[in-house]
Amino acid sequence: MEKNTTYKDISLKKYNSWKVGGVAEKLYICADKHLLSEGINLKRLTPPFTFIGLGSNLLIRDGGVKGTVIIMHGGLTEINIENNYFYAEAGVSCSKLAKFIARNSFVYSAFLAGIPGTIGGALAMNAGCYGYETWDFVENVLVINDQGKQFKRDKNEYITQYRKVTNKENVNEYFLAAWMQFPRGIKEEAEKDIRLLLKQRKEAQPLNWPTAGSTFRNPPNHFAAKLIEECGLKGFTIGGAQISKKHANFIINLGNASAFDIEELIGYTRKKVLDLTKIFLETEIKIIGEY
Numbered sequence: 001m002e003k004n005t006t007y008k009d010i011s012l013k014k015y016n017s018w019k020v021g022g023v024a025e026k027l028y029i030c031a032d033k034h035l036l037s038e039g040i041n042l043k044r045l046t047p048p049f050t051f052i053g054l055g056s057n058l059l060i061r062d063g064g065v066k067g068t069v070i071i072m073h074g075g076l077t078e079i080n081i082e083n084n085y086f087y088a089e090a091g092v093s094c095s096k097l098a099k100f101i102a103r104n105s106f107v108y109s110a111f112l113a114g115i116p117g118t119i120g121g122a123l124a125m126n127a128g129c130y131g132y133e134t135w136d137f138v139e140n141v142l143v144i145n146d147q148g149k150q151f152k153r154d155k156n157e158y159i160t161q162y163r164k165v166t167n168k169e170n171v172n173e174y175f176l177a178a179w180m181q182f183p184r185g186i187k188e189e190a191e192k193d194i195r196l197l198l199k200q201r202k203e204a205q206p207l208n209w210p211t212a213g214s215t216f217r218n219p220p221n222h223f224a225a226k227l228i229e230e231c232g233l234k235g236f237t238i239g240g241a242q243i244s245k246k247h248a249n250f251i252i253n254l255g256n257a258s259a260f261d262i263e264e265l266i267g268y269t270r271k272k273v274l275d276l277t278k279i280f281l282e283t284e285i286k287i288i289g290e291y
Contacts (some may be wrong), residue, residue, distance in 0.1 A: 003031035003075050006068070012060050015052055015071060017116065019210040020259040021060025022289060023142075024069035026104055030091070031075035033142075033150065033176055033243060040148030045070070047146055050288060051174045053091060053118030057125065057213055059266075062259045063290030072120050084184075085139065087176045090120025094127070107185030108132065110193035114201050116213050123175040125286070126165050130197060135160040137180045143173040150176065163217055163284055179245065206244040209252035215266060216249055216281040224281055225249035229268060231276050238265040263287065 001007065010027040013019050028045055040182045048067035052058065062234070067239055076091035087254055088097045096120060098112035111132040117178055122134040123141060135155065142232040144150050151173070159166045167173060201207070216224040228248035235245045238256030243265065244250040270281045 001029055003029045004027065004035045004039075006039075010069075012052075012055075012065065012069065015053030015069070016058050016060050016212070017210060018055075018059060018212050018253050018257070018259075018262060020062070020253060020257055020262065022062050022064030022259075024065050026068040027071065029071045029075055031074065033089075035151060036070070036176075037144060037148040040144070040146070049146065049174065051090070051124075052122060053121040054093065054116065055212075056117040057121055057127070057285050058182070058205050059212065059259055059262055059285055059287045061263070061287065061289035061291055065289045072173075073118050076120075078177075081246070084181060086180045086182065087177060088119045088180070090118060090123070090175050092119045093117070094119060094122050095115055095179070096195055099191075101182055102187065102190035105184060106182040107186040107190045107193070108137070109190065110181050110197045113194045114197050119178055120175045122176055122224070124165060125163050125284075126160050127163070133160070133162075135165065137182055139181050140179040141175055142177040144176050145171065145173045173230070204247055206246045206250050206252055209254075210257075211244070211250050211252045212285050213252050214249045214284050216270075217284045219279050219281065222279060223249075226272050227277055227279060227281070231272050233269055233272060236268075238268065241265045243269065260291075 007027045009023045011023050012021045037158050045068045050065055050069045052071055053073045072091035076089035077090045079092050080087050094112040096117040098109040100108035111130045114129040115127045126133050126135050136157050141153050219223050225248040233243050234248050236243045239261030240254045241261040242253050273281050
């Protein structure tokens, strides 16, 4: 598909890591911020807008998505360093940014390598792992609103929480890029940290199956995976969706799962854990689209 072009009724299965879901009413692959602004401003792209990076933290329902789905990965991929600030557009994968930071002799970026998504998604949900979160290192962001206007905003304009980011003025905007700052360090040590983290991730997670990463948030003072496992749900299956036998906080697509199967399994897991432990599991993934 050509970039900066609008398509109609396109299956979204290839645009999310679970490989499920219906069609996009309109689909636009963004490779230029200014053309995106123009398309929104001139109403060639019609709301509601849904921005997708790698679709790695996303469940798209089988009924598809109304409005315009805007694909960032493969398009907005500029990445550079200037005055010790790292600039990365929303379509840059977190892993690529982590390696770029380490290669330039800055440290603490390894956690980004463990996030299976793009910078845009990481900004939207304050993604994190291994003790760090995205907004720990953000200084400024570039956003776009529903009228196609772009703004550079300061970190202080946002309330950042565990897997949640809110604009203090409650305005509806979407992330296009970020300026981030990391401490200087030793290149070889920074690159070693990334290799170790990726090794741990490969050993612990079912990366050879279609999955969306961690399904549930960790409740205070608990680990979601441990709670699910203690409830005897490892390997439990509904349709083509299964709770991973390797890591209980991952739901995998065995090959023929529907989005409905996955959502049913999420609901069943949540109810079982609540019944047995009195702990309510909140989803870490975002669920969009029509039934």
